[in-house]
Amino acid sequence: MEIKKNEEYIVDIVDNGFEGEGIAKINNFTIFVKGAIKGEKVKILILKVNSSYAFAKILEIITPSKDRCNEDCKSYKRCGGCDLRHIKYDTTLEIKRNMVQSLVNKTLSTQLRVNDTIGMEKPFNYRNKAQYPVGLNKEGVPIFGVFANRTHEIIPTKNCKIQTKISEDIAQYILDFINQNNIKVYDEKSNKGVFRHIIVKVGMKTDEVMCIFVVNEEKIENEKELVSGLVEKFQNIKTIVKNINNKNTNVILGDKNFILYGNGYIEDRLGNFIFKISPMSFYQINPIQTEKLYNLAIQKAELTGKENVFDLYCGIGTIGIFASKYAKQVYxxxxxxxxxxxxxxxxxxxxxxxxxxxxxxxxFALDELIERRKIIPDVVFLDPPRKGLDNTTIKNLLKVKPKKIVYISCNPATLVRDLKILEATYKIKDITPVDMFPWTKHVECCSVLSLEDSIQ
Ligand SMILES: C[S@@+](CC[C@H](N)C(=O)[O-])C[C@H]1O[C@@H](n2cnc3c(N)ncnc32)[C@H](O)[C@@H]1O
Structure with missing residues (x-):
């Protein structure tokens, strides 16, 4: 039977895919059904057909899954933030574990049961950073919000359940100011206008707030009034920074910062440590889960106090500082x-x-540390960006063969790709998903590789 666009079918959802979508099969032809859950019977409409798979939307849920729940968010269907709000939280954790397991099964020779996902007790308002694009709606009225799924259309947000209330309140205050002062908002097509993004970073433990205006040009009309008004209304604001980004790009921040108020940074606490966070620095967005992730990583590294530890892709030094108590020296x-x-x-x-x-x-820097300064790591923590490790870094690691590697990753696909190379030398002992991004399709993993346990 040939699957055709715009036709309706009744199907059973047999699995959940990598983005949490439902998967149905019609005569072995795969159909991805957004918003469907494994175990459901649904009526679908085919939206797009490719050579070996098709995309469909739900017309009617005939038999709902017991794992379906109330979405309780008006923007969910269009917003690019959450993907799994229609599924009970515990089930989303299982879906994430299964997703990692299936990549492991497909890619690695090592047979290993991926551990259960470490979830949150209260998986709401967990994000310590909000990045709101600012632009015009269809009526030409300035708005802030989130980009709709896979587009640059801005959907206004109200009471977002994964952001903090203060971020939304600050963004609303700035938007009102923009309207009252006729400040132009940025238009991607013409590369004109002033306000591009409002970023709010919150120290969840300290309550300190940083506000960043990402603007296309240096001059903001009545900037002083905006800053003093914000500081007066939101007493937790510790600093306000203006970031200039005049490039026609998807990258949010430009290179130039001007401090408009405060010291240009905020502090937060993780575990027993205080961390200084600047506008350009990476800081994990879910501090409750970050503490769990770091503690797990340190525990799995089995440090004894005698080790040279490398913290590669260290950001503001969080993992290294957590590890320093149990290591001889951290780099x-x-x-x-x-x-x-x-x-x-x-x-x-x-x-x-x-x-x-x-x-x-x-x-390049890893080899320099090894070759020039002759420092050989006993344990290496890796926490690269989504694209994972490059071949030179893997080669350099295999040259010095640290006895343990703890590889933290926010992209399971590149993680298993890299583990595939490393498993020729290392035993992959453990992979644990940690739910850093509840209700989204994203999952963080902590994996542990040991040289001693490998058959060399
Ligand atoms: C996923 S973050 C992890 C940061 C830190 N480990 C943490 O937990 O907060 C990845 C970090 O790698 C940095 N980075 C990206 N590419 C890099 C490279 N080629 N060499 C060194 N650092 C890099 C980024 O700036 C970012 O701070």
Missing amino acids: GIEIVPQAIEDAKENAKINNIENAEFMVGDVE
């Missing part, structure tokens, strides 16, 4: 200079004397 490498400034300052604030942080691209 962190990170490409963003401001993050390394923060990391050095963080080591100081926390009285850590056995951690050294350096700016560099891991692809």
Whole structure:
């Protein structure tokens, strides 16, 4: 039977895919059904047909899954933020585990049961960073919100359940100011206008707030009034920064920052440590889960206090600083200079004397550390961006063969791709998904590789 666009079918959902979507089969032809859950019977409409699969939408849920729940968010259907709001939270954790398991089964020779996903007790308002695009709606009225799924159309947000209330309140205040002062908002097509993004970072433990205006040009009409009004209304604002981004790009932040109020940074606490966070520095967005992730990573590394530890892709030095208590010496490498400034300052604030942080691209800086300074790591923490490790870094790791590698990743696909190469030398002992991004399709993993346990 040939599957045709615009035709209706009644199907059983046999699985959930990598993006949490339902999967149905018609004569072995795969149909991805957004919003459907494994075990459901649904009436679908085919939207697009490719050579070996098709996409469909639900017309009617004939037999709902027991795991279906109330979405309780008006923007959910169009918003690009959450993907799994129609599924009970515990089931989303299982779906994420299964997703990682299926990648492991497909890619690795190692047979391993992926551990259960570590979830949140209260999986709401967990994000410590909001990045709201600012633009015009169809009527030409300035709005802030989130980009609709796979587009640059802005959907206004109200009472987002994964963001903090203060981020939304601050963004609303700025939007009102933009309207009252006739400040132009950015238009991607013409590359004209002023306000592009409003970013709010919140120290969840300290309640300190940073506000970043991402603008296309330096001059903001009545900037002083905007800053003083914000500071007066929101007493937790510790700093306000203006970031200039005049490039026609999807990258949110430009290179130039002007501090408009405060010191240009906020502080937050993770575990027993204080961390300084700057506008350009990466800081994990879910601090409750980050503590669990770091504690797990440190525990799995089985440090004894005698080890040289490398913290590669170290950001503001968080993992290295957590590990420093149990290691002889920590060396962190990170490409963003401001993050390394923060990391050095963080080591100081926390009285850590056995951690050294350096700016560099891991692809080159790792070898330099090994060859020039002759430092051989016993344990390596890896926490690369979504694209995973480059071949040179893998080659350099295999050259020095640290006895343990703890590989943290926010992209299971590149994680297993890299583990596939490493498993020729290392035993993959453990993979644990951690739910850093509840209700979204994303999942963080902590994997542990051991040389001692491998058959070399
Ligand atoms: C997923 S974050 C992890 C940061 C930190 N480990 C943490 O937990 O907060 C990845 C970090 O790698 C940095 N990065 C990206 N590419 C890099 C490279 N080639 N060399 C060094 N650092 C890099 C990013 O700036 C970012 O801070």
